[in-house]
Amino acid sequence: MINYNYDKQVVMGKNNKYFPNWQDAVTDLISFKSKFPGIGASL
Numbered sequence: 001m002i003n004y005n006y007d008k009q010v011v012m013g014k015n016n017k018y019f020p021n022w023q024d025a026v027t028d029l030i031s032f033k034s035k036f037p038g039i040g041a042s043l
Contacts, residue, residue: 017039
């Protein structure tokens, strides 16, 4: 297998937000609605 992406560096954690607990990030554990506009999946 040839890897044509050998010259691209993977940047992990870029533009991610991390919180000490789930209550700081989402409204509940059923819908997982984000407390931050533009972050998370839309249903």
